[in-house]
Amino acid sequence: MTFQEQAAQIFTYNNMKFLMDGLGLTLYISLISIGLSTLFGTVLAIWRARSKSILRWIAIIYIEFVRNVPNILWIFVIFLIFKLKSVEAGIVSFTVFTTAAMAEIIRGGLISVNAGEIEAAESQGLTNLQILWHIILPQAFRNMLPSIISQFVTVIKDTSFLYSVLALQELLGKANILMGRYSTTEQVFLLYGLLAMIYFVVNFSISSFSRHLEKSWIYTK
Template structure:
């Protein structure tokens, strides 16, 4: 069993974890930007922007993410990492747009009316009154979405043969055929996912408590 826990093997798995987090962080960052734009568009009372945002969100959310990975990779012929980032950004943008829209709607109408009475424009109200409060309210949900993205990056190995955390683990499994070694390796993989996602979940819970206490 000692031959499994070598420095080279651990570094090999950490490289996969780095790629998993790299794709996840970029996807969440870009999705937060695009999701905010879509949420504002969909929150309009009427108009073509509202329809564009609604159509995008409903189509993307109701199609499995793994299909978007196939579509982006096969149609646009991107490199594996770029295809992974693009597909997760497309899918996560739709999910975050609904989270952000809920955050926008959570701001009390009285505060908006008070800002209007002070002569603030709609854009000023959005950027100075609504968004700061909405972001604070929706941070826990965004962190939970981050956990989902990290777990779902495991699709990239089966679709793109991308050597993220699961991909690296599967490569190592090809080198060790003993049943006990395979179980230990799967257990180590599950432990890594658990530690990363549990840490993020704890941060999300603390953010939720801090939000409720304010």
């Protein structure tokens, strides 16, 4: 069988559709996880950066403990202990792990806000909540948006763990299922090359969008 014939067996409509279904699940898990992580991470970042009560220590313990335990272990723990379905376990485990990373990103954004603006808002009689909502958070999210998008890229790549742990048919899982249908070395390389190209196109597009934001008028001061 010629190389062209082997390639034709790989690059079929059904195979591409099969992989795109896996990509859809990958993006679904990633989007929900990054959305929830941004929400919870914002709360933890505020507790750690601006609270002087026990909430600050709760945030510190959560962030430092979760960040220093491998994500793959969280996938195992959440799946086995809470008996969740594979997709739900994937979303919860990635949310738990990514929340800690997002909290540190957001905390950096909070710290980056000019202290003079906060003092000016206080002098105008704004409450702490009003200052946080109208002054600090808008500027913080503007400063840290590229980092949040970069974290989204990381989550997309790390969803490949879900196949090895949960046998979840995300993008890598779909590719490995297809792998069982082909036997030649050329076909294996073609399929994994196609998989790598899909990851590259998706993540490069997201990274390019992040760089565009950094250069856009939103970030001009």
